[in-house]
Amino acid sequence: MAITFEHVTHIYQPDGPLAYQGLTDVNFTIDEGSFTAIIGQTGSGKSTLVQHMNALLKPTKGIIKIGNRTITPETKNKHLKPLRQKVGMVFQFPEQQLFAETILDDISFGPQNFGMDETTAHKIALQMLELVHLPTSIAEKSPFDLSGGQMRRVAIAGVLASQPEVLILDEPTAGLDPRGHKELMDLFAQLNQEGTTIILISHQMEDVAQYAQQVLVMDQARLVRDDTPQVIFNDAEFLNKHNLLQPESTQFARELERKGFKFSSLPITEEQLVKQLLPQLGGSHG
Numbered sequence: 001m002a003i004t005f006e007h008v009t010h011i012y013q014p015d016g017p018l019a020y021q022g023l024t025d026v027n028f029t030i031d032e033g034s035f036t037a038i039i040g041q042t043g044s045g046k047s048t049l050v051q052h053m054n055a056l057l058k059p060t061k062g063i064i065k066i067g068n069r070t071i072t073p074e075t076k077n078k079h080l081k082p083l084r085q086k087v088g089m090v091f092q093f094p095e096q097q098l099f100a101e102t103i104l105d106d107i108s109f110g111p112q113n114f115g116m117d118e119t120t121a122h123k124i125a126l127q128m129l130e131l132v133h134l135p136t137s138i139a140e141k142s143p144f145d146l147s148g149g150q151m152r153r154v155a156i157a158g159v160l161a162s163q164p165e166v167l168i169l170d171e172p173t174a175g176l177d178p179r180g181h182k183e184l185m186d187l188f189a190q191l192n193q194e195g196t197t198i199i200l201i202s203h204q205m206e207d208v209a210q211y212a213q214q215v216l217v218m219d220q221a222r223l224v225r226d227d228t229p230q231v232i233f234n235d236a237e238f239l240n241k242h243n244l245l246q247p248e249s250t251q252f253a254r255e256l257e258r259k260g261f262k263f264s265s266l267p268i269t270e271e272q273l274v275k276q277l278l279p280q281l282g283g284s285h286g
């Protein structure tokens with residue numbers, strides 16, 4: 001499903017003294033099947049933005065198109081269930097939302113809530129456990145007996161069980177060890193290759209460089225850039241202005257440039273760095 005924002009403004013508590021503009025005149029399109037990252041310093045409006053994508057928040061002004069649905073300030077909540085099935089949302093620390101007595105019940109809750117019968121929902125739940133690299137033998141255990149990283153996977157399996165066409169991930173790997181981090185990022189990349197549109201909020205520029213095709217940059221409730229990671233991460237002046245860092249590979253390449261190495265375009269991933277560096281090192285590198 002493609003997602004389009006047209007002149008979207010969101011004001012929190014519009015009628016009170018604490019009114020706060022969370023989004024200001026935001027416009028962009030995310031194509032169906034893309035992997036899009038949203039970056040920006042803390043408080044810039046990233047979470048506010050994505051919560052409009054399954055109508056957890058509605059615009060104060062403007063229009064949002066999600067597939068063939070249109071959300072306006074007047075849209076009523078009662079018609080939103082099908083949309084929320086198609087747009088899955090993984091919040092920060094999703095394991096805090098686990099609640100059922102068994103892992104199986106927790107994962108199959110979503111699909112049953114959207115109308116699936118119990119037997120089919122349990123079958124899908126077991127498939128989802130495998131997808132997130134957990135053994136199906138733990139299905140009858142309590143989710144609260146798992147490690148933090150395993151609980152995170154169960155929570156993600158619960159969102160995936162509703163088979164969303166769009167998956168929104170709000171810093172999904174925060175606090176995980178490097179291996180758990182990589183396994184989850186690879187899972188999201190795999191889902192993307194199989195057709196799921198992925199929208200990732202991240203402070204990890206290495207992930208953004210490696211996985212995203214499109215980057216939306218937020219600053220003070222405004223969308224300040226919509227471009228490819230290659231272009232954005234080569235624009236040091238822009239990144240400085242918005243208090244963002246380049247990926248480590250890019251920073252390293254800039255250091256090397258000062259020492260006389262040449263890069264046609266600054267590498268943004270380790271793979272690109274190695275590819276441009278090896279021919280300049282001389283000697284044999286196999």
Ligand SMILES: Nc1ncnc2c1ncn2[C@@H]1O[C@H](COP(=O)(O)OP(=O)(O)OP(=O)(O)O)[C@@H](O)[C@H]1O
Nearest residue numbers: 012013020022040041042043044045046047048049
């Ligand atoms: N329910 C709310 N009521 C009032 N203001 C809010 C509410 N939720 C968020 N805000 C404000 O809106 C702004 C944007 O918040 P948001 O959570 O979207 O930022 P963010 O970019 O996701 O930040 P982070 O990287 O820290 O998660 C912040 O200044 C925040 O205080």
